[in-house]
Amino acid sequence: MENSSTPTLEALQQELEKLRAKTTRLERSRKDQLSIAIVSGDMDRILAAMIISLAAAAMDSKVKLFFSFWSLSALRDPKKKAKGKNFIAKMFGMMLPKGRNKLKLSNMNMCGMGPVMIKRLMKQQNVLSLDEMFHQAAELGIEITVCEMSMNLMGFKKEEMIDYPNLRFAGATTFVADAGESSMQWFI
Amino acid sequence: MTTEELKALKSNLTVDARGTACPGPLLAAKKAIGEIESGEIMEILSADEGTKNDIPRWCEKVGHEYLGFYDEDSFSRLFLVKD
Numbered sequence: 001m002e003n004s005s006t007p008t009l010e011a012l013q014q015e016l017e018k019l020r021a022k023t024t025r026l027e028r029s030r031k032d033q034l035s036i037a038i039v040s041g042d043m044d045r046i047l048a049a050m051i052i053s054l055a056a057a058a059m060d061s062k063v064k065l066f067f068s069f070w071s072l073s074a075l076r077d078p079k080k081k082a083k084g085k086n087f088i089a090k091m092f093g094m095m096l097p098k099g100r101n102k103l104k105l106s107n108m109n110m111c112g113m114g115p116v117m118i119k120r121l122m123k124q125q126n127v128l129s130l131d132e133m134f135h136q137a138a139e140l141g142i143e144i145t146v147c148e149m150s151m152n153l154m155g156f157k158k159e160e161m162i163d164y165p166n167l168r169f170a171g172a173t174t175f176v177a178d179a180g181e182s183s184m185q186w187f188i
Numbered sequence: 189m190t191t192e193e194l195k196a197l198k199s200n201l202t203v204d205a206r207g208t209a210c211p212g213p214l215l216a217a218k219k220a221i222g223e224i225e226s227g228e229i230m231e232i233l234s235a236d237e238g239t240k241n242d243i244p245r246w247c248e249k250v251g252h253e254y255l256g257f258y259d260e261d262s263f264s265r266l267f268l269v270k271d
Contacts, residue, residue, distance in 0.1 A: 055211040055242075058218040059249050127209045136215055 033062040033182035037175055040188055041070030041096070043103035043115055043130075049188045050133040056184075057140035064182070066175040068147035072154060073097040074130075075146060075161050082157035089155025096154070099162075100130045138165050145170050145178075191258040194267055199231035200224050206235045206263050213239040214246060221252070226270050229255075235263040243268065 007015075034056045038049050049065070057063045067075055078099040085093065097103050105114040122129065128136065137144075145168040146161060161167060168174070179185040189197075203220040205213035213234040224230055232243060240257055243266050247254035251271035257264045 051211055055214060058211060058214045059246050125209050126207055126212065128212060140215075140218075 029181055030183045031062065031181045032060070033064065033178070034184040034186070035064045035066065035175065035179040035182040036186045036188055037066045037068060037179075038071040038188050039069045040106070041073045041103060042106035043118070044106050045188050046071065046074045046100065046103060047130065047133075050130065050137065053142055054128075054133060054136055054140065057137070057142050061184070062182075063137075063140075063142040064145065064178045065142060066145045066147060066178070069150045069154070070096075072146065072151055072156055074100040074103060075144070075164075076156065077160055077162045078102070080160045082160040085155055085157070092155040100134065103130075134162070134164070143168065145174055147171065147175075189256045189267070191256075194256055194258050194265070197229060197231075197255070197267060199267065200228035202231045202233065204233045205239075206233050209236050210238050210242070212236070214242055217243065217246070221270060224270050228270055230268055230270060232266040232268075233263055234266065239266065240264055 034053065036049055036053065038046065040046070053063045053065060073096045076097075076099045078101075082093075103115065104112070105118065108114040119129070121127075143166065144164055146158075148169045149171055151158075151169070158169060201220060201224045203216050205216040208216065213232060213236055217230070217232050221230060232239070234240075234243075243257075244254045246252075247268050253269040253271070255267040255269065257266040259265075
């Protein structure tokens with residue numbers, strides 16, 4: 001009786017092997033990585049996402065940003081023009097902010113007065129501008145993925161997106177896969 | 189380390205990040221840390237109050253040894269040893 005309840009050395013070793021495999025799997029699924037799905041196109045929200053991403057990248061976390069829907073305005077290059085747009089796409093293009101420096105505030109936008117004031121304050125208090133933030137992000141290897149589906153939906157084209165190293169065009173699956181292996185997954 | 193001990197330290201590299209707000213000082217520190225060898229001392233000058241909390245957390249995460257800080261008139265000096 002006593003013998004049957006005491007595990008043998010072999011059984012323990014097997015158990016240990018199983019646990020070891022499990023911890024390896026767990027460790028791999030909790031990479032030191034930050035994945036953010038950025039859906040908002042408000043200046044304040046893009047600012048927050050960029051500041052946190054820069055801090056994470058500086059702390060050696062891998063950062064992967066997935067830009068979707070309204071946030072795509074922030075990735076438009078005002079100097080670039082895309083041809084072959086239909087009427088609705090042209091309307092969207094006209095009505096949405098053309099680039100990161102034209103974004104509105106989620107609060108106190110006041111017909112554009114708000115962003116002007118915030119930008120002045122940021123300069124006064126030595127906060128990096130969005131231009132500088134994107135520049136630093138590229139330098140720190142922050143990855144940006146454009147949601148292809150919402151880009152098409154809003155009538156934007158690849159040709160009008162900013163120059164950014166390894167800018168990727170992909171879908172929700174890519175974000176889910178990235179987020180699944182990240183220890184931090186956010187939605188802004 | 190006490191302020192006296194910190195004042196007596198000879199830094200191998202001083203990073204002046206007084207002209208930037210969060211997360212500027214961290215970015216400056218991250219960029220500069222590559223310029224010194226392991227075991228050498230880096231000094232960061234920052235006028236951003238939050239840096240005093242941020243830099244120790246960064247050191248803790250990436251393995252540098254944070255030594256401490258002391259305040260000057262309008263900024264702080266933070267010290268660390270590179271891992």
